[in-house]
Amino acid sequence: MKSFLEILFFGAALVTPGCAHWTYDRIIVNDQVIGEPWQYVRQHSNGNNFLSDVTSNDMRCNIDGLLSGTNTSTYPVNAGDKLGFTIKDTFGHPGPQQVYISKAPANVKDYDGSGNWAKIYTLSNCETDGCGTGDGIVKWATYRAQTFNFELPAETPAGEYLLRAEGLAIHAAQKIKGAQFYVACAQIKVAGNGTGLPGPTIKIPGDYTENSTGILIPKIWSQITDYTSPGPSLWPEGTEEAHVLDGKVKPSD
Template structure:
């Protein structure tokens, strides 16, 4: 396992060709980068091209990500601090969200066609440098390389797809302009969680190009408030 300080010092060397685009390629558990790129995160076959068709099954785990046969499983405990790292940075403004889907059998064989629960959403933070009350939003992960969250302690044991979703909003004021960046990690959850994750939704079907948060009514730098798309946390 490598420390975040180490990985942040070398990721810039491996920056993707398309400026501002990103790939989730590393899993983070309790502050440690786990394994090599794509060891526990499913690869896609589209490099770092964003998804813009909200009616595509690629919205589950990205193009080419319907199988995890070549991806390893990492064991975590319910309540652990988990996260994702990217090559380069989160180069466009927008939210970072996380969904889980309990695999009916082995996660490596699961295509994500079942139900998904939204467990995390990170949008904006107060932009103190812009002055109080000016209405300017600061995107919490803009230009950063990682984000982390707590896997709910009530998560029942089992094998899961852990889906990272970044939604770039720089063109989302136009029809079909929102850009989704999606990857799925494969995790085995242990512990005594006895919850019932939900409400469960499906991809596609949950998002539409006119859904609030997917379509924004003003250019991103002029937004005074924002609510991410998706079901209740």
Template sequence: MLPKTAVGALALFSSAPTVLAHWTYSRLIVNDAVVGAPWQYIRHHNNSNNPLTNANGTEFRCNIGAQPSETYTVRAGDELGFSVDEHFGHPGIQQVYLSKAPEGVAAAEYDGVGGWARIYSLTSAPKNASGDGSDDEEEVLTWATDNIQSFRFPLSASTPPGEYLLRAEGLALHAAHKRDNAQFYVSCAQIKVVAGNATAGARGEPGPLLPIPGMYRGDDPGVLIPVFWSYLTNYTAPGPPLWPEGTVEQHEAKVL
């Protein structure tokens, strides 16, 4: 039997990484800078840095108790992003969804009941990133999100003007080999998009659109993984096709 001091130390060691690896998205990035104070343009929820494991409730849109924030004006074609106070300490991915408020409805008044388009996906790091020359197709995956504190992505120049919810979604996979054990971290920024350099003919409504909740099921590929995460050799991110058509999944993070 271990002495009490050893048991206590073991418990502390085993629990600390779980707590420290959690995160919240509290800051919006526009082009090359963080804008505003924490939560100024992101809906402040009351879930602290805890994950969601149930994708079937309305809280899956912007998190539990999320309250309207201020709305930041951006141009179609700007580079946007999110930063966190902690770091992305769990293995997994980052994705971004966009939902347009109905005409005449401000982002602050919009509950996200409309459809959501997937506009960004950051998944596994490039294989053989170490440059060892290996061509082994069975090489296990590493993650482009590992220990970073921010990521940036382009807001398509084709994005129509209007007010939107911009939803950051982190999907942690360390327990996702068991159904309903994937961990989701979500927050919504409020943005107003004004015309960029795209011509009117180049604009198009984001899509395909899916509802939240209803976007994912517990057994969807990417939400439920076939083996423990450290044995994964390939991965398919959940969600509809990326918008605009031709947008590709990213394997390296662009950080601030």
């Protein structure tokens, strides 16, 4: 007999695409949802649909997201602040949630994301004792999230940044181009005395491939017993992947 959690995950794989897809439209700063939808997040033209071509520039900030910077406000934050995103609809498919930062050479409104990206957050599988099934199959801490929070490293140097949310749905990732990416970029201006050098870094697009670990998985998602998220190790060095959702903020309508 399947556990209740397994039934939920099975049901999630059967729901219609419109019900399971999502996007990110607002940021959270120190447990407060900030502004209106798309005020500080670059508005894209992809609705709640996914991306599957990891070689496309759309992987940076979604379709037309590189064109909307001048129409997007930049929010001031401090290095070390607790940040987050609201998820329009819910995170409705199995897979990890990740966050990258890329420092703009000048005004972030004009930045196309062609520089270096460092990964500062990954939320993936539940802790073993938090899922309660004991069958060894990967369960996801991201499931049905409407918000998630993470720390902007205190080491982050002052400046203007793109803050990129990347949700990856892997329910069809056992085949080439089956992985589904949901991405959006917020614009932030970081204050503080951080002197760290974010890294290791990647280029987006460039470092992700169709065959990358975590993008192409060896078998159907409901049978995998181990998962490694794509991309570089987390910055700062020693940062651990999250296995428990910090998402207690409820977005208002």
